[in-house]
Amino acid sequence: MRMILPAHSDGITLSLAELVHYQQQSVRWVPPAKSIWSHLSGQHVSRMKGRGMDFTEVRPYQQGDDIRTIDWRITARTGKPHTKLFTEEREYPVMLAIDLSAGMQFGTQLLYKSVQAAHMASLLCWLAIENRDRIGAVVIGGDSVRDCPPTGHHQGPLRIFNVMQQVQKQTQQQLAENPDALLREGKEVFSKAIGQLHQLCPKGSDIVIISDFYHLSPQVEKRLKQLAQHNRLRLVNIYDPLELGETAFRGRSWLSDFKQTVQVSFGQASTRDALSSHYRQHQDTLKQLATKVRAPIYSLSAGQELLDQLGGRRG
Secondary structure (H helix, E strand, O other), X not given: OOOOOOOOOOOOOOOHHHHHOOHHHHHHHOOOOOOHHHHOEEOOOOOOOXXXXXXXXXXXXXXXXXXXXXXXXXHHHHOOOEEEEOXXXXXXXXXXXXXXXXXXXXXXXXXXXXXXXXXXXXXXXXXXXXXXXXXXXXXXXXXXXXXXXXXXXXHHHHHHXXXXXXXXXXXXXXXXHOHHHHHHOHHHHHHHXXXXXXXXXXXXXXXXXXXXXXXXXXXXXXXXXXXXXXXXXXXXXXXXXXXXXXXXXXXXXEEEOOOOEEEEEOOOHHHHHHHHHHHHHHHHHHHHHHHHHOOOEEEEEOOOOHHHHOOOOOO
16 A cells, blocks of 8 residues: 655655644534544443533533534434533533653654654644644653644644654754663653653643553553543554554564664564554553543554544545
């Protein structure tokens, strides 16, 4: 299958044009359209509710209701207009944790995992603005974390995009200069980011963490549990097809897990099976975490364009 890069993207760096591109795509998931989360592969069922993401019930249309919240399926079935009701009418911010760290600077088929994380973050930013919510973020780099406090209107997304571009460029430069040191700092930086997220989020926030989650620790789990007590938490796992053992390459290459580097032969089925087995173990760990923090976890491949995975491709 021929791989086609998303608009304005080279799959490795980040540009403003490729992130702004998702603004026109976000309207496809604004209520009363189907939730964006219903299109993603999820491993945990959630009962979370929130305007712009999930709705609780449907009632007959009343004068003054926003026409965008009309449930057209129920309306067509009953012959009378019905409106979707959302549990949260007050404005609570959407907060993102976007992992662009050293381990996310990897991709074998279409995009770096960091680029796919940025694309998902961009789409969620624009969706929040369409829903008249404030949007904020913590952006995780190689050795630092950047904060973007919740902001409304277009200033919110644009500020986050600017920071993501800076962090992506800086992390790649640091990787080229001192990769070992950067990879060793991963767990500490990720834990710091979740801690800053806890300080930055007002209670009742919609929190989405976008990462490959290879830097989990007991401290991270503790902080996620604290976040989940007063907020709506979602986890988005970004993976590369090679982690599943999926590759057409049959030569030899070097692989690293941040602890050791080995040369492997992809021509051997045992190599591909070992990669797949390792990833399944990682998935099991994530499922256990999702259960502990009572959050749904979704999966996105860096080997396929985002809109294709969300069922949002037209034409």
